[in-house]
Amino acid sequence: MAIANYDEKIPNNVDLGEDRRLKRALESWQPNFINWWKQMGPTLPTEDVYLRTAVNVGRDGWAQFGHVAMEEYRWGIFLAERDRDRKIAFGAHKGEEAWQQVPGEYRSDLQRLIVIQGDTEPASVEQQRNLGLTAPSLYDLRNLFQVNVEEGRHLWAMVYLLHAYFGREGREEADELLLRNSGSSDSPRILGAFNEETPDWLSFFMFTYFTDRDGKYQLGTLKESAFDPLSRTCEFMLKEESHHMFVGTTGIDRVVRRSCEVMAEHDTFDIAQYGAIPLAIIQKYLNFHYSVSLDLFGSEISTNAANYFTTGLKGRWAEEAQGDDHLLGSSVVEIEHLTEGGQITSREVSALTALNHTLRNEYIADCQNGVTRWNRVLEEFGVDFRLSLPATSFNRKVGIFSAIETTPNGQIISAEAFEAAKENYLPSDGDKAFVRSLMRPVYETGKIASWIAPPIKGINSQPFDYEYVHLA
């Protein structure tokens, strides 16, 4: 099946219309993608949605708004503008010209990095596919779909790299990205966290706040890559990723606000009976999503990460702003350490092998900003409760802390004690059932569900009661 007029159908700044290789690759991939979207994308039938489409990378072009039928969304391929003088900023190739081609030596590693990143993008669409059925407002429904189409576009971005630079194997890997499915028992997504369904909107907001933020940091390190097309792709993706995190930040903000309003109205913490979400449940959701997102950073000590850095494939967050030699040959950092007796101390390790740990710490600091913001809402309402990030050691399945159990405060406890107290730390079946019970769709313009406050502003200066989505 030939795609007529590529540049019209697939907005891009990669000369798609002139590139035989890309055209050939996309000719078979594009229909498979549409097919995948139909089968694995949002289940709620819609006529059109008020979406932002990137049509070029310029100031005005990356955010064009309008009602579009989702299947006709113009998933584009965009790389940030090329800096022709860009030099590699770190590792053994520091100071050399950035690579415009994949060096054969690093082909396998680069391909693997891109496949893993690419695999997470459609995964989240699959995880969130049923959420439209329970959207608290058309505004939120539109945001969900915006996130979904952009995750779809991020898949396109990774597929573009595979198609353009990795030859036959790249095309095969691109096909595989559509064949693995979140939660599938036969062919699951690569990373465990992306095989869990996002069951409700509180989880969705937590996911976009915490898990998409992990994505931001991973993209940030790939943005530093010596492989320039990957760097430029990730730079542009980061723009869109920030919107996803905005959905999370403001979503949780509005949930907290609504809970405060109901608490004030009824003068009680026990607001479940009034159709709002108690703060303790919000904290438990936060505990869960934060801790599983920390796992996505991998082991604290990682030779893979060290190799990726040394070979120039993956840098640090804001690499060029780091005030060191960008080689890390002899630098050391302190990381957490578990003694034989099971005590948490610290030890010095080579900074090169501790890159995952260093990146995770940047992430933790960033996560704290949202918590601070939500706590301001609590303060504003005079509520004597504060949300907090649990300890790094809490509920971990990856890294040194996977060997122990701790309370959210970081106090080491036995596995039995953890099991017994788990319902206090993490969403219990009852909590989940309660949250799910609140998830009833509100599709009426200007209306909103009981458990969440309306946003302060609409999208693109539109009012909250704008018809963001026309249902089918």
Add this chain to the structure above:
Amino acid sequence: METPSVTSKRVDFQVDPNSYRHLRLKIDGEVATIEIDIDEDGGIKEGYELKMNSYDLGVDIELYDITQRLRFSYPQVKVVVVTSAKEKIFCAGANIKMLAQSSHQWKVNFCKFTNETRLGIEDATTNSSQVYIAALNGVAAGGGYELALACDKILLVDDRSSAVSLPEIPLLGVLPGTGGLTRVVDKRFVRRDLADYFATKPEGVGGKKALTMKLIDELIPKATFGDDVAKYASQLASSIEKIAPSKGVEFSPLKKVIDQDLISYDYVKIVINRALRYAEITINLPDGITAPTSIEVAKGQGENFYLLALVRQLDDAILELRTNEAEIGTWVIRGKGNKDEIINFDNLILDNRSDWFANEVLHYLKRTIKRFDVTSRSLITLIEKDNLLSGSLFEIALSSDRIYHLIDTEDETSTPSFALSKMNLGPLPMGNGLTRLESRFFGDVTSLEKVQEAISKVIDGDLALSLGLVTFAPDDIDYEDEVRLCLEERAAFNPDALTGMEANNRFVGPETMETKIFARLSAWQNWIFYRPNASGEEGALRRYGSGIRGNFNKERI
């Protein structure tokens, strides 16, 4: 270890009989004699003297040259006597000081070439009715006896002191690794425990004992040695039937130009990419060269007969790159020209196999392609526009570790292709006794039969891929990048691991004496060479001649 100034000198494998320093070739009708008379001061490198008829690469280059000229220039010769011009010593083997000072790479490459020459001697005996006999007029030690073992018969002077020996293990802490151990048991059928005894006895075995142990074939009294050997040789010659003229084809020096990273011959061109450590070897058949109408015409062309000229150039190119370009780890092979003509050449040779000249060209081609099989370089063949590699020359592709076959979607009428010929079905076997197709499809008779049915079909990329004859068949969109990535990736791997992997994958199936020499014996030898017990400061090889014994790490590994 060697100094850079010594290594920077290129080794040239082309020698002229008029300027041999170490060997003499005498022709007397059907009997030829090679006299070993090594010039002590004629080492190919500095730092050692070639005492006691000990040899180095320079001597072996002359020996190889002689074996080649005997087959092409003196086809009437039926018996080749290898003897020494020095008193009481036949040959003391490879020079120990030379081995001790050489780099590992040098030793391994030197031994490989030595092995190939010795197998060539056996090939002459088997396939050219040129039977080599070793006339040991004195001690044949180590490599000296290994050379004798490559001959069909071993005659030893009975002077109560001359002996044959393999003293490497007791004296040097290494193996008789250029075929010696293998030939003792696999060719001369010496019982294994006796072989053990023999190979650990530094002074070796002479006289009747050597005869009883089957280490030699004849014991000849000292007084009549010369006459008896001559008689033995002429009797042997008269028992050999062979139709060949008294005059063969002369070899003049190859026209070879070396200019920085370019090495070119008439039909072979090599361009070296030092940054990515690969050499592009292009085999050309210029327009206008066609297969002669008869073998007589071919013979008339002599050394200029295309196939012979090409093989000589390829042979030299392989040796040149192996010895002088150790860091060029990948050879990228292409052929350019009319591939149909190669099939015509193949038919000319195969239709005239009883002719001595066709026979020699065929076996020379076989030996040369075998060199690819045992070359410690990644071999990547590219089938591109105007591909020449077909039939016999497709064997070079089949010797490669990977074949990339371009599919041209822009111009489907001239998409690259090749054809197979009967040459691919037997006349050019590998050292393991199988054809390269049999090796390629080892254990997969169905695929092999399908390929055999495709003989003389035009095979394009799609067909080649489906038949399993090529590794990848990228189209013109992907091709260049796929090849680039492959070459770049190859350059990044541990060269030693590649050598091991390639040797493992190239040789499947049965073991022969030849594969045992190149794999089992050489691999052990190369490991022993590298161990401190042999080549460390206190190792036996390094200490030989110093009066101090080697100091061994006693662990058995």
